[in-house]
Amino acid sequence: xxxxxxxxxxxxxxxxxxxxxxxxxxxxxxxxxxxxxxxxxxxxxxxxxxxxxxxxxxxxxxxxxxxxxxxxxxxxxxxxxxxxxxxxxxxxxxxxxxxxxxxxxx
Numbered sequence: 001x002x003x004x005x006x007x008x009x010x011x012x013x014x015x016x017x018x019x020x021x022x023x024x025x026x027x028x029x030x031x032x033x034x035x036x037x038x039x040x041x042x043x044x045x046x047x048x049x050x051x052x053x054x055x056x057x058x059x060x061x062x063x064x065x066x067x068x069x070x071x072x073x074x075x076x077x078x079x080x081x082x083x084x085x086x087x088x089x090x091x092x093x094x095x096x097x098x099x100x101x102x103x104x105x106x
Contacts, residue, residue, distance in 0.1 A: 011036065021074030030079060037086040037105070038079040042066035046095035059093045059100035066091030067102040076106070 012029040020028070029039035044062045046055065070076070070089045079087055091102040 012039070018078075020079075021077040023069075023073035023075065025070070025075040028075070028078070030082065031084060034083045034085075037088050038076070038084040039088045039090065040070050040075050040079070041090045041092060042070050042075070044091070044093045046093055050095070055095050055098060056100070059095055059098060060102075062093035063091045063100040063102040066093060067104060 010032065012031055014027065014029050016027050017024050018028065025040055026043045027039075027041035029041075031038055044066045046058050046062055050058045067089055068091070070091065076087050076089070087106050089104050089106065093100045
């Protein structure tokens with residue numbers, strides 16, 4: 001089965017839910033120019049049940065978990081095989097209208 005992808009501004013090929021490394025990333029933005037950074041995004045949702053005061057810390061924790069998942073499951077493998085040397089990794093956690101982002105640039 002071919003994964004869905006789109007070309008964004010003639011700079012990136014965007015795909016989602018495709019296999020790479022030991023799992024499936026949520027969103028990959030593969031640069032068409034290998035000198036530009038690649039972007040990997042892992043998304044997490046905080047479900048109801050957290051008290052309002054605990055939401056910010058839970059979101060922060062969940063965004064770190066998403067970022068760790070990118071590394072642990074080696075989602076960057078396909079980009080590295082394509083010769084992409086700089087990769088931005090984003091772990092994003094959501095709860096209703098709130099969000100927290102953790103990132104690293106490798």
